[in-house]
Amino acid sequence: MPVYLINISKYNLLISIKFSWRTPDDKMEIQEVHIHESKKDFQDYLKKKNDIEISDENGHEKLNLTLKKLREIIIDYFEGKKLDLYSTIQNLNVNLNLQEKFKTNFSLGVIQVLLKTRPGETTDYYTIAKKIGTNAYRAVGNILRNNPLPLIIPCHRVIKKNGNLGGFGGAIGDCWKTRLKKLLLKIEGVNGFS
DNA sequence: AGGTCATCTCACC
């Protein structure tokens, strides 16, 4: 399966997008998004998943166009334009296939509530749980921990109810992933995490 | 059936 790489030189980050492409209807589907702190980090990821290969913009013409737009959108986002990546990317006729990625009502509910947040806003695990009619705030974290579409599904906007940052990218505590969460919030205009 | 959490609350210092 092909993976498309976007270099965010401003922050020294690599965004990899694993996707599939169906020719009859020219539909792109995004399977996974990963954020890498370095080239080595990305290469380790490539090695671990032996079913993927880097895709340059030299395939199908329509695919090239979609990938090019995708790159522009992501770069705009990191430039600080407050884009709703989920709807913007869907407008490219890209299928994100949430039904396939979130199979239970609970997990789908978590995602749907989360997708209503706007850049610059934050919410918390407890509030999300309440909105789908349960107290299972820890389970909300479990779902977000496995978010296959970071950035697009804005799990970085979920912080703790007491105002602390909470985890990101499967990690808690001070590490590059939580620093990345701070960076994303800062890019969206949320200050207070320095 | 039992283990794992990206949490929360409350009772202690």
Place this chain on the structure above:
DNA sequence: GGTGAGATGACCT
């Protein structure tokens, strides 16, 4: 204002 234990619910094996 920091720490630790217990509650807790959905998920995974």
